[in-house]
Amino acid sequence: MIVTMTPNPSLDRTYELDRLHRGAVNRAASERVDPGGKGVNVARTLTAAGHRTTAVLPLGGSAGPLLSGLLLQEGIRVATVPVRGETRTNVTVVEGDRVLTRINSPGPELTAPEAAALLAAVREDFAGTRVDWLACCGSLPRGLAPGWYAELVGRVRDRGARTAVDTSGPALLAALGARPDVVKPNREELAEAAGREVATVGDAFEAARHLVKQGARQVLAGLGADGMLLVCEEGSWFGTAPVAVVRSDVGAGDASLAGFLGAGGAGPRALAAALAHGAAAVGLPGSAMPGPADLDPDTVQVTADLPLERPLAG
Template sequence: MIVTVTPNPSLDRTYELPELRRGEVNRAATDRVDPGGKGVNVALALTAAGHRAAAVLPLGGTSGQLLSELLLRQGIEVAAVPVGGATRTNVSVVEAGGTLTKLNAAGPELTAQESAALLAAVRLAPGTYDRVDWLACCGSLPRGVGPEWYAELVAQVHSGGARIALDTSGPALLAALTARPDVVKPNREELAEAVGRPLATIGDAVDAAGELRKLGAQQVLASLGADGMLLVAEEGSWYGTAPVAAVRSDVGAGDASLAGFLGAGGSGPRALAAALAHGAAAVQLPGSVMPTPADLDPAAVTVTAEIPLDRQLRG
């Protein structure tokens, strides 16, 4: 059992069209609606891979009800915390060349009582801590919830004896590091923001990950986009890449990577390879669709302890 926590979930509506023309009527070739939010995506990817997953999340309004129904249809146990505001809806527009435009809503503002109820719901999530392999806590914090919320959650999970993976950014990430999360998963931009400087090379990313470990992270799983992924831990550091024929949508690719990492044990080069395979498969699927085992190409993944520190990062 892996329990995911998504403080600011969403419905993700995706439109695919040949080209986005600003100021004109655009007709989509396809459209779809998926349950969304980083922790939700992790739960979907885990379930697609045959793992048991539960999702703890605040839900409100008809959009929240639909989100719960979509998750239940896909075999995910839902631990819902009712809130007064409506669950947000995000819109993604994907052009034929792979260009992605996203419109993310802010989401509801949680009251102090709702924030406390969400924290309490994690303790009561299916499985309880002594039967849970990992808790994955992912995404931005909703309005009304202070950056210390994730730090409180990490401390609570550790007091129950479970391991916790954290995928967030900004002040919430920095505050949570003091509670020593078992793994954090920043992307390149989030890693640069955390250390306060740009990252030009893979070596810069390794150094930045090392700084997060000094601040409290036990492992750093860093996504570098098209340049691959890094895993920096006490046991060692590894770098890996996975080829992608064509990017269809990168929505949720990092979440798929985290699911692959946790599903493969959550440490070491084998777990990094699984993260890469899941991420590469996800970007070749529409919208925020999570990959199944049939979508993966683990033979194409390369992982090494000989990290090319001087290699320039693209973009």
């Protein structure tokens, strides 16, 4: 089983319109509501692929039951911790030229008892059940210290589970010291964590090696449209997956992590699965997550011959 921890989940509302006019009434051509949050998206993708998954998350306010209900409709086992704050709602506006504008809510502030209850919920999932992976995903809400993921990683390692961490900033730096089995930064998060510019594939490789030296067993670095990079002591691989039409990149990195974990969580085969899932996700609307029918693994290319001099877009 794979357990996902999402300490700051969300409802994701997506509006598609021809053009966003500031200061005017805008009428959407379509609207959709999806369960959101990095770990939630990982759980949705894994469940669609047939993996047994539990999503652990705090829920509160009127948005909480709606989010839980949406997950249950997708067949996901949900372990919820009631909190007094309101679960956040994020809004994405997609214009006709595929420009995305996002408004992300900060979410509730968790109390010390609520934070302890989240840890207890994870312990309950491990009781009497073999857990292969714990994926700790997303930003930490107010009330949780930067070392909270690191503490959680240390606790579950003693129970034999492998750990994945997808976060940024101080929380990522703190987690490295707990030696997670994989961390999944994007380009900006990788540059921030390594304290260096990432302008080429070679820069990304050196930055990822720095994170490995700091404690990560593997670094799965998302480089946007340029591809993905997997770096560990056993080797390094670079891969690409072309996308014909980008509808929304919300959750694409989460789908990539799900593909990686579902394919074993190590080596070039898992990297190829990550690329296929990420490419499929950007072709779907809103925060929709890909299922097996959406994947096109034949378009994926993975190589151990890293194109170190290749510049990255943007």
